[in-house]
Amino acid sequence: MKRVVTALAASVLLGSLLSCKSAPKTSAGTGQEASADSSAVEPVAPGSEAKVVGAVVVVVNNELVTQEEILNELADDFARLEANGSYNEAGRKARKAELIREELRYSAERLLALQEARRRLTQEQRDKIERDVDYYVKSLIRTVGSAAQLERELAREGATVESRKAREKERRMLAELWRDQISQRTFVRPAEMMAYYETNRADFHCKCAVRIRQIFLAFSAFSDKAQARQKGLGLLERLQTGEDFARLAREYSQGPDAAQGGLWDDFIEEGSGQVRPEVEKVAFRLPVKRTSQLIESEIGYHIIKIEDIRPERQIPFAEVQEKIAGILRNERHETRKRAFIEKLWKDSYVRGRWQ
Secondary structure, X not given: OOEEOOHHHHHXXXXXXXXXXXXXXXXXXXXXXXXXXXXXXXXXXXXXXXXXXXXXXXXXXXXXXXXXXXXXXXXXXXXXXXXXXXXXXXXXXXXXXXXXXXXXXXXXXXXXHHHHHHHHOOHHHHHHHXXXXXXXXXXXXXXHOOHHHHHHHHHHOOOOHXXXXXXXXXXXHHHHHHHHHOHHHOOXXXXXXXXXXXXXXXXXEEOOEEEEEEEEEEHHHOOOXXXXXXXXXXXXXXXXXXXXXXXXXXXXXXXXXXXXXXXXXXXXXXXXXXXXXXXXXXXXXXXXXXXXXXXXXXXXXXXXXXXXXXXXXXXXXXXXXXXXXXXXXXXXXXXXXXXXXHHHHHOOOEEEOOX
């Protein structure tokens, strides 16, 4: 939980926290020194390690973030980093420093937004959030069986019911802030959608694609290639006499799609590299519902059946209009959110440094 201090106490703490990169200015209406931009959270020296767990590392107006809170947020990332064998010691230290720097900035920005949410949300909105959070906690209790069991499960994550409740409340407050200040004000005009479509026509062009079933016989599953070939020819004979392809695939295929009767989840586009070149070459020559002969690749024998063919085409604007609207809304939302945060940063007292 973020600690609240008086402006005077924050000023005293800041004396040992940070020297600002740009000339200080006075924040309107606060009489406090404020940073010029978000770069005021200083970069982290490579290899930095925690020395004092309770050290203050970020001050946002009259609230503090401690080193302990930053390290708790990064615990899982650090564990994955230590387990990642692709980093040497220097690389691990540099990546750890980068993660700390990112978390410092994120914590400062999140706290700025929360402070703004507290100022802007109406009592009606606050009451609804409280009710929704209470319902959320009750639903968690129902899921695990009891409040005591929920406490035990959260304890394994280093959390409590109260800390989870507080985090959920903050999440909902931020969602409400962004809805009020950004989402409801984000409009996309039809002309903008059409302009995006015309500029990115290639993104809405579908190449010819096929959907296949496959029986795959891996060389590694047989004593030699001849035995695999003999098995494949036997299956071809059974298919030619009318046996069901899906049933034989479930029984004999060693491919990842065997349980689905050899049916691939997705269409395969020509030249996409989704299948072996030898298989692709045959797949785009077979008519729909036809079965191939035995196809040899580097890893085994394949028998395929064409289930469906999707012709090459340009997707009409009408079919992707909603998708484009979503893309543009998301882009605009992120741009406005960033501008909103930057304005809060300029009008606030934000300092931070890793000890």
